[in-house]
Amino acid sequence: MLKIVPTSPFDDQRPGTSGLRKKTVVFQKPGYIENFVQSIMDCLKGFEGTTLVVGGDGRFFNREAIQIVLKIAIANGFGKILVGKGGIVSTPAASNLIRRRSAFGGVILSASHNPGGPHGDFGIKYNAGNGGPAPEQLTEAVFTRSKSITEYKILVAPDIDLDVLGLVRLGPGEVEVIDPVEDYAELMQELFDFDRIRSLFKAGFCFRFDAMSAVTGPYAGRIFVDMLGALPDSILNGTPLPDFGGHHPDPNLINAKHLFDLAMSPGGPDLCAASDGDGDRNLIIGRNQYVTPSDSLAILAANARLAPGYAKGIAGIARSMPTSGAADRVAARLGVHLYETPTGWKFFGNLLDAGLATICGEESAGTGSNHVREKDGLWAVLLWLNILAVRGESVAAITAKHWADYGRNYYVRHDYEEVDADGANALMQALRDALPGLTGALAARPGLIGADDFAYHDPVDGSDSEHQGIRLHFENGSRIVYRLSGTGTSGATLRVYIERFEQDRAQQNQETGGALADLIVLSRECARIAYYTGRETPSVIT
Ligand code: VG1
Ligand code: CO
Numbered sequence: 001m002l003k004i005v006p007t008s009p010f011d012d013q014r015p016g017t018s019g020l021r022k023k024t025v026v027f028q029k030p031g032y033i034e035n036f037v038q039s040i041m042d043c044l045k046g047f048e049g050t051t052l053v054v055g056g057d058g059r060f061f062n063r064e065a066i067q068i069v070l071k072i073a074i075a076n077g078f079g080k081i082l083v084g085k086g087g088i089v090s091t092p093a094a095s096n097l098i099r100r101r102s103a104f105g106g107v108i109l110s111a112s113h114n115p116g117g118p119h120g121d122f123g124i125k126y127n128a129g130n131g132g133p134a135p136e137q138l139t140e141a142v143f144t145r146s147k148s149i150t151e152y153k154i155l156v157a158p159d160i161d162l163d164v165l166g167l168v169r170l171g172p173g174e175v176e177v178i179d180p181v182e183d184y185a186e187l188m189q190e191l192f193d194f195d196r197i198r199s200l201f202k203a204g205f206c207f208r209f210d211a212m213s214a215v216t217g218p219y220a221g222r223i224f225v226d227m228l229g230a231l232p233d234s235i236l237n238g239t240p241l242p243d244f245g246g247h248h249p250d251p252n253l254i255n256a257k258h259l260f261d262l263a264m265s266p267g268g269p270d271l272c273a274a275s276d277g278d279g280d281r282n283l284i285i286g287r288n289q290y291v292t293p294s295d296s297l298a299i300l301a302a303n304a305r306l307a308p309g310y311a312k313g314i315a316g317i318a319r320s321m322p323t324s325g326a327a328d329r330v331a332a333r334l335g336v337h338l339y340e341t342p343t344g345w346k347f348f349g350n351l352l353d354a355g356l357a358t359i360c361g362e363e364s365a366g367t368g369s370n371h372v373r374e375k376d377g378l379w380a381v382l383l384w385l386n387i388l389a390v391r392g393e394s395v396a397a398i399t400a401k402h403w404a405d406y407g408r409n410y411y412v413r414h415d416y417e418e419v420d421a422d423g424a425n426a427l428m429q430a431l432r433d434a435l436p437g438l439t440g441a442l443a444a445r446p447g448l449i450g451a452d453d454f455a456y457h458d459p460v461d462g463s464d465s466e467h468q469g470i471r472l473h474f475e476n477g478s479r480i481v482y483r484l485s486g487t488g489t490s491g492a493t494l495r496v497y498i499e500r501f502e503q504d505r506a507q508q509n510q511e512t513g514g515a516l517a518d519l520i521v522l523s524r525e526c527a528r529i530a531y532y533t534g535r536e537t538p539s540v541i542t
Contacts, residue, residue, distance in 0.1 A: 001155065001156040001157070001171075002075050002153060002154075002155060002156070002171070003075075003153070003154050003155070003156050004151050004152075004153055005031075005034070005151060005152050005153075005154060006150065006151050007031045007034065007035055007038075007149060007150065007151055007152055008031070008150075009035065009146060009147045009148055009149050009150070010029075010031075010032060010035055010036075010146060010147075011147050012026075013032075013035065013036050013039070013142075013143055013146040013147075014143045015125065015139040015142065015143060016485075016486035016487050016488075018112065018125060018133055018344060018345065018346070018486075018487060019108070019110075019123050019124055019125025019126075019133070019139075020036060020123060020124050020125065021111045021112075021114060021121055021122070021123040021487055021488075021489055022121065022122065022123070022489055023119075023120075023121060023122070023489055023490075024060060024061055024116070024117065024118055024119070024120055024121060024122040025118070025119075026122075027061060027065065027122040027124075028061065031152075033065055033068055033069075033124065034068060034072065034152045034154065035146055035149050035152065036124060036142070036146055037068065037069055037072045037073070037107070037124070037152070038072060038076070038149060038151075038152035038153065039142045039143075039145040039146040039149055040107070040126050040142050041072065041073065041076040041153075042145050042149070043138060043141045043142050043145055044104075044105070047076075047077065047078060047104045047105070048077040048078075048079070049077070049078075049079035050078060050079055050080075050103070050104035051078070051079065051080045051081070051082060051101060051102070051103040051104060052073050052078045052080075052081050052082070052103060052104060052105060052106060052107065053081075053082045053083075053089070053094055053097045053098050053101070053103045053105070053106035053107070053127075054066055054069050054070060054073070054081055054082070054083045054084075054089075054106065054107050054109075055083060055084035055087060055088060055089020055090075055093075055094055055106075055108065055109070055180060056087055056088070056089065056108060056109030056110050056215075056278075057088075057090070057091075057109070057110040057112075057116075057214055057215040057240070057277045057278040057279070058086070058087065058088050058214065058215055058240035058241070058242065059109075059110070059111070059116030059117070059120070059122065059214075059242055059243075059244065059277065060116050060117045060118055060120065060122075060242040060243055061122050062087045062109050062242070063087045063162060065109050065122070065124070066083060066087045066109060066162065067159045067160065068154070069107050069109070070083065070160060070170060070175055071154045071155040071157060071170070071171075072152060072153065072154050072155075073107070073173075074155055074170050074171050074172065074173035074175075075153040075154050075155045075171065076153055078104070078173060079173050079174070080173060080174050080175070080176065081170075081173065081174075081175045081176070082097060082101060082103065082176050082178050083160070083162065083175060083176070083177055083178070084177075084178060084179075084180030085162065085163060085165055085177055085178065085179060085180060086162055086163055086240075087109075087162050088180050088215060088218065088240060089108070089180045089215075090180070090184070090215045090216060090219060090278055090279030090280070090377075090378075091108055091110060091112070091215075091278040091279055091280040091374045091375075092184070092279060092280055092368070092372050092374045092375070092376035092377070092378070092379065093180055093181070093183070093184040093219065093279070094106050094108050094127065094131075094374075095127060095131035095132065095372035095373050095374040096131065096183055096184050096187055096371070096372045097178075097183055097184075098127060098128075098129065098130075098131040099130070099131040099372065099373070100183050100187075101183075103129070104129055105126060105127055105128050105129055106126070106127040106131075107124065107125075107126055107127075108124070108125050108126075108127060108278070109122070109123070109124050110123050110124075110125075110215075110277060110278035111123035111277065111489075112276055112277050112278045112280065112281075112487070113248075113249055113250035113251070113276040113277050113278075113281060114250075114277070114487070114489065115244065115247075115248050115249070116242065116243055116244050116249070116277065117242065117243035117244075117246075120243070121489050126138070126139075126142070127373070127374075130349060130353055130373050131372055131373035131374070132345070132346060132348075132349035132352075132353075132373030132374065133344070133345055133346040133349070133373075133374070134346070135346060135349070135461075136346070136463070136465070137463075155170065155171040157170055157171055160175050160177070161177075162177060163177075164177060165177050165178065165179065180218065180219075181218055181219050181222045181223075184219060185219070185222055185223055185227065187371060187372075188223060188378070188379070188382055189227075190308075190309060191307060191308065191309030191310075191371055191379070191382070191383075192307050192308065192309065192382045192383065192385075192386045193307060193308055193386055193389065193390070194227065194228060196386065196389040196390060197228050197382070197385045197386060197389050198228050198229050199389065200385065200388065200389040201228055201229045201230050201231075202229060205270050205271070205388070206268075206269040206270045206271075207224070207230050207231075207234045207269055207270065207271050207272075207273075207385075208234055208236060208259065208262065208269045208271075208272045208273070209224060209230075209234060209235050209236065209272075209273050209274065209275075209381065210236040210237055210251070210256060210258075210259055210272075210273070210274040210275075211235060211236065211237050211238050211240075211274075211275060212237050212244060212245075212247060212249040212251065212255075212256075212274060212275070212276065212277070213237040213239065213240060213241040213244045213245035213247060213249070214237075214240055214244050214249040214275070214276065214277040214278070214279070215240055215275075215277065215278055215279045216275040216279040216377060216378060217235065217237070217238035217239050217240050218238075218240070219279065219378055220235050220238060220275075220378065221235055221238055223378065223382070228385075244277065249276050249277035250276055250277075250281075251274035251275060251276050251281055251282065251283035251365060251377075252283065252365065252540070252542045253283075253290070253542055254540060254541075254542070256274045256283055259272040259273075259274055259283065259285055260272075260285055260290065263285040263286065263287055263288070263289075263290070264288060268287050268288075269287065270286065270287055270388075270394065270395070271284070271285070271286055271287075271381075271384065271385070271388065271395060272285040272286075273285070273381045273384070274377075275377030275378065275381075276365070276377065279376075279377050279378065280345075280366060280368075280374050280375040280376060280377055281364070281365040281366055281375065281377050282296075282365055282366075282367060282376075282377040282378075282380035282381055283365055284296050284380070284381070284384055284395070285395075286394060286395020286396050286399070287394060287395065287396065288396050289394070289395045289396035289399050291395065291399055292324070292363075292411050293323070293361065293362065293363050293364065293365045293366070293367065294319075294323050294324035294326050294327070294361070294363050294409060294411050295324070295326050295399065295402070295409070295411075296361070296367060296380065296384075297317075297319060297323065297326070297327045297359070297360075297361030297367055298326035298327040298329070298330045298402065298406065299387075299398060299399065299402050300359060300361075300367060300380065300383050300384070300387070301314060301317050301327055301330045301331070301334075301359045302330045302333070302334075302402065302406075303387045303391070303398075304358070304359060304369075304383070306386060306387050306390040306391070307383055307386040307387070309369075309371065310358065310359075310369070313334070314334065314336060314357075314358035314359055315336060315355055315356060315357060315358045316331070316336045316337040316338070316339060316351070316356050316357040316358060317330065317331045317334075317336060317337075317338050317339070317357060317358070317359050317360070317361075318338070318339035318340075318341055318347075318348050318351050318352075318356075318357040318359075318360040318361075319338070319339070319340060319341070319360070319361050319362070320340075320341055320342065320343045320344070320347075320361075320362040320363065320364075321340050321341065321342060321343065321454050321456075321468060321469055321471070321481065322343060322362075322363050322413075322469060322481045322483065322495070322497040323361060323362055323363040324363065324409040324411045324499050325409055325477060325479075325499070325501065326406065326408075326409045327361065329406045329407065330406065333406070337356065337357075339351055339356065339357055339459075340456075341456055342454065342456050342465050342468035342469070343362065343364075343468065343469070343483065343486070344486070345360075345362070345366065345368075345373075345374055345375050347456065347458070347465075348360040348368075348373075349373050350458055350459075350460035350461055351459075351460065352369075352370045352373060353373075353460070354459075354460045355370075356459070356460070357370070358370050360375070361375075362375065363411070363413060363497065364413075367379070367380040368380070400508075403505075403508045404505050404508070407501055407502060407503040408501070408502045408508045409499055409500070409501050409502075410499065410500045410501075410502060410510070410512050410515040410516050411497075411498070411499045411512070411516075412497075412498050412512055412513070412516055412520070412541060412542070413495060413496070413497050413498075413541070413542050414495070414496040414497075414498065414520070414523065414538035414540075414541055415485075415493055415494070415495050415496075415538055415539060415540040415541075415542070416493065416494040416495075416496070416529065416533050416535050416538050416539060417488070417491075417493045417539040417540060418488070418490055418491040418492075418493065418539075419491055419492055419493070419494060419533040419534070419535060420491060420492070420533065420534070421491055421492040423492075423532045423533050423534070424484055424491075424492035424493075424494050424532065424533065425484075425492070426532055427482075427494065427527055427528065427529065427532035427533065428470065428482065428483075428484060430527075430528065430532070431451075431470045431482060431526075431527055432453055432467075432470065434451075435451050435452060435453060435470070438450075438451060441525065441526050441527065441528050442472070442526055445472075445522060445525075445526060446522075447474040447475045447478070448472055448473070448474055448526075449473055449474060449475055450472075450473040451470065451471060451472045451473060452470075452471055452473075453466070453467055453468075453469070453470055453471075454468040454469045454470075454471055454481075455467070455468065456468060468483065469481050469482060469483035470482045470483070472526060474519070476500070476501055477499075477500075477501040478499060478500040478501065478519060479497070479498075479499045480496065480497070480498050480499075480519060480522065480523045480526065481496070481497040481499075482494065482495070482496055482497075482527055483495055494529070494533065496523050496527070496529075496538070498516050498519045498520060498523055499516075499519075500515060500516055500519060502515070524536075
């Protein structure tokens with residue numbers, strides 16, 4: 001039975017960098033998620049009778065939200081829904097399912113690396129038929145629609161049992177509960193040399209992967225242990241839990257400090273890795289060697305040919321603007337184009353679809369390729385394993401050789417989290433006002449040779465995105481970048497990205513904080529951070 005429910009619009013459903021993210025309690029407000037899902041349906045065209053992929057990262061409210069999505073999607077005319085068993089599908093696996101199964105699109109329930117639980121965050125996003133996040137025009141249309149919506153359509157039907165594989169009818173449509181790992185594991189087998197990685201493990205290579213009690217546990221167990229022969233105790237926190245075991249599923253050096261300590265300990269594992277809530281981020285730490293995401297992108301791109309899926313070479317590299325310039329020199333060496341895009345994976349989609357780029361990455365622990373249209377945590381770990389297996393060298397040796405060859409970009413990100421939104425906006429405005437002619441707090445700064453507000457012109461669809469971050473350019477390629485986060489759920493978060501290039505091999509072994517000390521002081525002074533935010537120091541350093 002179909003029910004049309006009168007509803008009133010919500011005015012706070014503006015999707016950010018990657019979908020709509022709010023406190024879980026906001027999503028639990030009567031009609032909130034229904035409004036947003038119906039708004040998505042109202043903005044899509046021509047989906048009658050087609051297939052939709054649905055799944056999430058297993059966080060609190062995931063199962064309830066999925067039942068609502070299934071009933072609204074079929075009430076609106078979708079013919080079939082593929083949903084992961086237990087409501088589980090990682091973000092990259094959802095992207096793959098949309099593509100492989102020729103679905104019209106997908107709905108992913110996740111707030112990614114944000115904490116979950118009743119007091120944590122929840123999120124939802126729509127991915128299009130290419131498997132990638134909805135383009136800005138669509139997310140804007142959905143937001144506009146959510147402000148004027150007056151009713152939603154939903155089936156009146158019992159809930160689907162998400163724990164039983166197979167096909168069941170739901171109203172006029174059908175739902176297939178599928179194994180969320182199978183298609184993804186097949187794709188990984190096509191891209192990487194599983195035989196060589198298997199030999200690596202057989203030879204005693206010591207590996208730890210922390211799934212952070214989030215979505216990647218089932219994927220890691222199947223691929224690393226069952227298929228590649230890693231020891232079962234290689235996987236830490238491998239069972240998805242609604243509250244992620246009370247941990248923060250963001251694989252950075254603070255939340256995964258135990259991995260860092262393990263990798264730095266005498267006789268520690270050869271490779272420690274982790275992924276985030278929805279499986280699209282990656283953390284890579286070799287024995288005695290942390291690899292920054294920016295360096296990881298550069299090293300993976302430089303060595304991609306060692307994996308069967310990239311043996312013919314890569315067409316181009318894309319990185320988000322705040323990501324360090326390390327990949328730029330790899331692109332130059334390979335003779336391929338380097339694309340610099342705004343933050344957020346959606347900007348890579350057009351480049352990948354058009355075949356202009358093959359490998360993409362962001363400083364925020366996101367790396368991926370044209371195999372799907374999302375960043376992909378396990379993919380990055382598998383590509384590292386493939387490279388390590390073929391080169392037979394340690395992570396530290398590969399990284400040191402890379403720096404010696406290409407130069408090193410010292411890099412750090414400072415986050416000032418949950419600051420007052422008005423203060424953060426005023427800080428950005430003051431910087432913008434000072435850009436022409438380098439006036440105000442930008443006047444007479446040593447080494448500052450220029451500044452701009454990053455704007456991107458999409459070479460594929462011709463769209464323009466402005467105000468994507470303030471860049472201060474210093475001599476020798478050093479940079480300070482400022483932008484406000486689009487994924488936070490309370491107050492504002494100011495992100496400051498600091499980078500210095502070092503070609504001299506003798507100078508490549510400094511401690512990052514020391515190597516960047518002068519620029520760090522400048523980053524605070526140029527933006528008058530303490531004045532606008534009341535914070536002397538950042539809350540998170542990655
Ligand atoms: C952050 C990162 C950005 C990433 C986004 C989504 O956005 O900086 O690089 O694409 O999260 O990642 P922001 O606007 O807060 O800086 V995820 O793992 O949430 O899909
Ligand atoms: Co994520």
